[in-house]
Amino acid sequence: xxxxxxxxxxxxxxxxxxxxxxxxxxxxxxxxxxxxxxxxxxxxxxxxxxxxxxxxxxxxxxxxxxxxxxxxxxxxxxxxxxxxxxxxxxxxxxxxxxxxxxxxxxxxxxxxxxxxxxxxxxxxxxxxxxxxxxxxxxxxxxxxxxxxxxxxxxxxxxxxxxxxxxxxxxxxxxxxxxxxxxxxxxxxxxxxxxxxxxxxxxxxxxxxxxxxxxxxxxxxxxxxxxxxxxxxxxxxxxxxxxxxxxxxxxxxxxxxxxxxxxxxxxxxxxxxxxxxxxxxxxxxxxxxxxxxxxxxxxxxxxxxxxxxxxxxxxxxxxxxxxxxxxxxxxxxxxxxxxxxxxxxxxxxxxxxxxxxxxxxxxxxxxx
Numbered sequence: 087x088x089x090x091x092x093x094x095x096x097x098x099x100x101x102x103x104x105x106x107x108x109x110x111x112x113x114x115x116x117x118x119x120x121x122x123x124x125x126x127x128x129x130x131x132x133x134x135x136x137x138x139x140x141x142x143x144x145x146x147x148x149x150x151x152x153x154x155x156x157x158x159x160x161x162x163x164x165x166x167x168x169x170x171x172x173x174x175x176x177x178x179x180x181x182x183x184x185x186x187x188x189x190x191x192x193x194x195x196x197x198x199x200x201x202x203x204x205x206x207x208x209x210x211x212x213x214x215x216x217x218x219x220x221x222x223x224x225x226x227x228x229x230x231x232x233x234x235x236x237x238x239x240x241x242x243x244x245x246x247x248x249x250x251x252x253x254x255x256x257x258x259x260x261x262x263x264x265x266x267x268x269x270x271x272x273x274x275x276x277x278x279x280x281x282x283x284x285x286x287x288x289x290x291x292x293x294x295x296x297x298x299x300x301x302x303x304x305x306x307x308x309x310x311x312x313x314x315x316x317x318x319x320x321x322x323x324x325x326x327x328x329x330x331x332x333x334x335x336x337x338x339x340x341x342x343x344x345x346x347x348x349x350x351x352x353x354x355x356x357x358x359x360x361x362x363x364x365x366x367x368x369x370x371x372x373x374x375x376x377x378x379x380x381x382x383x384x385x386x387x388x389x390x391x392x393x394x395x396x397x398x399x400x401x402x403x404x405x406x407x408x409x410x411x412x413x414x415x416x417x418x419x420x421x422x423x424x425x426x427x428x429x430x431x432x433x434x435x436x437x438x439x440x441x442x443x444x445x446x447x448x449x450x451x452x453x
Contacts, residue, residue: 090180098132110124152190157192290311290312295316297320306327308328313340314337315337322346326346329351329353334348341364342363342365343359345367348370353376368391377400391414395419405427405431407433409433412433426445
């Protein structure tokens with residue numbers, strides 16, 4: 087068995103998706119929305135692969151392949167579409183083709199095996215009885231014309247001293263101490279959230295301290311959510327692509343909001359980040375096109391890469407003088423944004439150096 091170059095989890099993802107189809111039936115192959123919803127639960131741990139497959143499935147590539155009468159033509163058209171219309175790399179296209187043809191029980195040999203890959207020992211991928219009826223598109227024998235490269239002798243590497251800390255945007259930038267993760271979190275997992283996938287109004291029971299990564303990712307029916315007063319951590323992409331979610335009240339207990347937590351929430355209009363949060367992580371609010379009002383706390387220290395990228399409705403944002411680090415592209419594609427800040431603050435220096443409009447305010451005179 088081999089994995090596609092750049093996608094070391096090809097085999098594991100394909101097998102999990104095959105199990106998903108066997109459990110819920112072939113009809114989900116013709117229903118992109120249901121397929122994507124189930125995929126969020128079956129492969130939440132494979133972020134890169136899952137997000138890639140989600141985009142391709144929503145483009146009807148899988149359904150069109152399944153409807154075709156000619157496998158070779160279907161494969162050719164699918165590849166052409168993904169490369170020419172979706173601008174996917176060759177490796178990404180091959181990964182998708184391996185997964186899709188395995189689901190369709192088609193024999194397919196990828197043209198891009200992982201460099202240096204060899205057949206995996208049988209015990210590495212134990213046979214699963216429920217799959218024996220279907221031909222395995224990965225094959226057990228090495229691909230024709232392919233041989234593993236010769237073993238390379240290790241090359242002595244020079245000793246490289248530790249790299250210096252990244253240069254700050256401003257001459258003075260104190261070290262940032264992010265909030266520490268919980269020692270014994272009580273996790274509300276994606277499997278718990280799945281029970282509410284089709285609901286418009288969702289409530290997370292009290293007692294939970296952490297929303298798991300991708301917990302509510304892609305919940306397209308959810309309009310409101312009530313979070314418990316015990317909540318401390320909101321995981322990576324916990325609410326990403328919740329297309330109908332208009333507002334969220336984040337409890338004062340929350341201290342950590344992780345990467346991409348609210349990315350692509352297209353109808354989200356307002357958010358209040360509670361006091362105690364020290365970081366707006368990378369991509370936290372990216373592509374929240376209707377986000378107009380964001381309240382940042384005086385405990386905030388940093389704003390990450392793409393944190394507000396594509397928030398085109400965000401016109402004014404107050405950045406407190408507690409902020410000492412802002413990524414260069416934190417406000418990318420925010421054409422109408424004016425940042426309110428104090429004179430000589432880090433935020434003012436950042437905006438001046440990056441061509442972002444500012445509105446200076448006096449202490450005690452925010453609005």
